[in-house]
Structures are given as C-alpha cells and as structure tokens.
Amino acid sequence: MRVTSTQELPVPPSAATRPRRRLLLASASAALATPWLGGIAGAQPAAALVPTPRQTPGPYYPVDWTGDADGDLVRVTGTDAAAQGVVTHLRGRVLDAQGAPVAGAVVEIWQCDAFGRYRHPRDRQDGRDPGFQGRGRVQAAADGSYAFRTIRPVAYPGRTPHIHAAVAASGRAPLVTQFYVEGEPLNARDGLFNAVRDARQREALMLRLDRADAIETGALLAVRDIVLA
Incomplete structure (x- = not known):
C-alpha cells in the first residue's frame, strides 16, 4: 500500500478552505490508522495446544537398545521374516x-x-x-x-x-x-x-x-x- 504524504495533498487557495483541508487530513489519517489500530485491537494470541497427557511407562520399558532399534519395527536386521500383524x-x-x-x-x-x-x-x-x-x-x-x-x-x-x-x-x-x-x-x-x-x-x-x-x-x-x- 502507498502512503500519501501531506506534501502531496492540494494546497488550499485561500484561508476559507482551511477547515475543509483539516477535515481531509483528519480523514486521511483515520483511514491509515484504522487498519493498524484494528489489527492490534482485534489480534488474538494463538490458542495454546493441549499438552499430551503423561502416562505410566509400564513394567516393560526396553532395557536393551543395542542392535536394530530404528524407526522400522517391522523388520529386524538379520531376520528374514517380517513381523506378524497389520x-x-x-x-x-x-x-x-x-x-x-x-x-x-x-x-x-x-x-x-x-x-x-x-x-x-x-x-x-x-x-x-x-x-x-x-x-x-x-x-x-x-x-x-x-x-x-x-x-x-x-x-x-x-x-x-x-x-x-x-x-x-x-x-x-x-x-x-x-x-x-x-x-x-x-x-x-x-x-x-x-x-x-x-x-x-x-x-x-x-x-x-x-x-x-x-x-x-x-x-x-x-x-x-x-x-x-
């Protein structure tokens, strides 16, 4: 958006037009300020996400992370068969x-x-x-x-x-x-x-x-x- 400076507004030919000029300037300032003020007044902080609830690790947290422990649990290195299940x-x-x-x-x-x-x-x-x-x-x-x-x-x-x-x-x-x-x-x-x-x-x-x-x-x-x- 191009902001118009006051120097580019028409210069009044006489003192009789000065009240109108003041009105134009005030209107222009309000038009520029309204979106900015509205953006602040209407801004809403992003809603916080629901944290993932904590639960017990259970009795079987893995004690051995050696060997094949990557993101593919269906294939085990050194084993020909794939895992049972879907x-x-x-x-x-x-x-x-x-x-x-x-x-x-x-x-x-x-x-x-x-x-x-x-x-x-x-x-x-x-x-x-x-x-x-x-x-x-x-x-x-x-x-x-x-x-x-x-x-x-x-x-x-x-x-x-x-x-x-x-x-x-x-x-x-x-x-x-x-x-x-x-x-x-x-x-x-x-x-x-x-x-x-x-x-x-x-x-x-x-x-x-x-x-x-x-x-x-x-x-x-x-x-x-x-x-x-």
Missing part, C-alpha cells in the same frame, strides 16, 4: 504448546508384538515374534516431524491395545505417555485410559487408524502430534 505407519510432529516444532527431539516407542509379548526380560512368556523389533527410536526433523513403521497394537489380558511413547528434548522435562486406538471397545474397561477424565486430553492420546494403501499396500496410517508442555 503394518501401521505412525507419523506426526513434536510441538510446544504454542505449536512451534521441537527440532531434534528424541522419540521412542515400544509395544507388544502381535501375540501380546514384549521384548523385555521380565516378559517370560513363550512365543515371542522374532520378526518384531519391539521398540524404536528416531529423532524429530527440523519441522518437528517423526515417523515409525510398526504394527497395529493388540490387546493382552488387562489392557486395551496401546503404544507406549517417550520424548526427550533439550531443556524440557521428558514425557512418557501411551497412545490408544480410536473406537476400540476395550478402551471402556482400561484403567489407565479411563484415568484421563478430560475429553480434550483423551483426544490427545487417540490414534485414528486409516487405510494407507498409497503408502504401503494393506497398511494403516495414524497421525498423532505430540505436544510438550
């Missing part, structure tokens, strides 16, 4: 409460395999899936994005399907939480899920699973941002 891509961003990306945050996930077994020495059940990595770790990109390739979480006695997650970022307290499958009937009976009373906080823990054939035939996709308080 391949699920978990993607999202790590953000602060104002929506700014938290670049470089370290995101970890862990979950049981398709048979309900964890990759953990305390889970001594037989029949663990050797093709499932069980845990994965990635670093968020400059835009806060992260991505995992895992399986659709399954239920085991006492728990609804869920994926554990932990996030560590410089200068922030670590976050440990769990993600749940939207529409899963067992959610209604899960104690940890139902401990979250606030509807917005519950929503922040939900994974909506959609078909993702464009990414991988037969796979699912869940997009879930993680918001650090």
Whole structure:
C-alpha cells in the first residue's frame, strides 16, 4: 500500500478552505490508522495446544537398545521374516504448546508384538515374534516431524491395545505417555485410559487408524502430534 504524504495533498487557495483541508487530513489519517489500530485491537494470541497427557511407562520399558532399534519395527536386521500383524505407519510432529516444532527431539516407542509379548526380560512368556523389533527410536526433523513403521497394537489380558511413547528434548522435562486406538471397545474397561477424565486430553492420546494403501499396500496410517508442555 502507498502512503500519501501531506506534501502531496492540494494546497488550499485561500484561508476559507482551511477547515475543509483539516477535515481531509483528519480523514486521511483515520483511514491509515484504522487498519493498524484494528489489527492490534482485534489480534488474538494463538490458542495454546493441549499438552499430551503423561502416562505410566509400564513394567516393560526396553532395557536393551543395542542392535536394530530404528524407526522400522517391522523388520529386524538379520531376520528374514517380517513381523506378524497389520503394518501401521505412525507419523506426526513434536510441538510446544504454542505449536512451534521441537527440532531434534528424541522419540521412542515400544509395544507388544502381535501375540501380546514384549521384548523385555521380565516378559517370560513363550512365543515371542522374532520378526518384531519391539521398540524404536528416531529423532524429530527440523519441522518437528517423526515417523515409525510398526504394527497395529493388540490387546493382552488387562489392557486395551496401546503404544507406549517417550520424548526427550533439550531443556524440557521428558514425557512418557501411551497412545490408544480410536473406537476400540476395550478402551471402556482400561484403567489407565479411563484415568484421563478430560475429553480434550483423551483426544490427545487417540490414534485414528486409516487405510494407507498409497503408502504401503494393506497398511494403516495414524497421525498423532505430540505436544510438550
């Protein structure tokens, strides 16, 4: 927008026109000032995002991160077979409460395999899936994005399907939480899920699973941002 200076306004031919000139100047000033003042008066601070609620890490936080522990939990280096279960891509961003990306945050996930077994020495059940990595770790990109390739979480006695997650970022307290499958009937009976009373906080823990054939035939996709308080 080109701002007109007072030097470019017409010079009155006589003193009789001076009141009109003052009116023109006042009108011009008001026209220029109104959008600016309106922008300030109408400005609203960005609504803070709902921080991802904290949850227990459970008894099976991985104790061994050596070997293959990348973002692809479906393939284990040195193992020919792929993991049992429905391949699920978990993607999202790590953000602060104002929506700014938290670049470089370290995101970890862990979950049981398709048979309900964890990759953990305390889970001594037989029949663990050797093709499932069980845990994965990635670093968020400059835009806060992260991505995992895992399986659709399954239920085991006492728990609804869920994926554990932990996030560590410089200068922030670590976050440990769990993600749940939207529409899963067992959610209604899960104690940890139902401990979250606030509807917005519950929503922040939900994974909506959609078909993702464009990414991988037969796979699912869940997009879930993680918001650090």
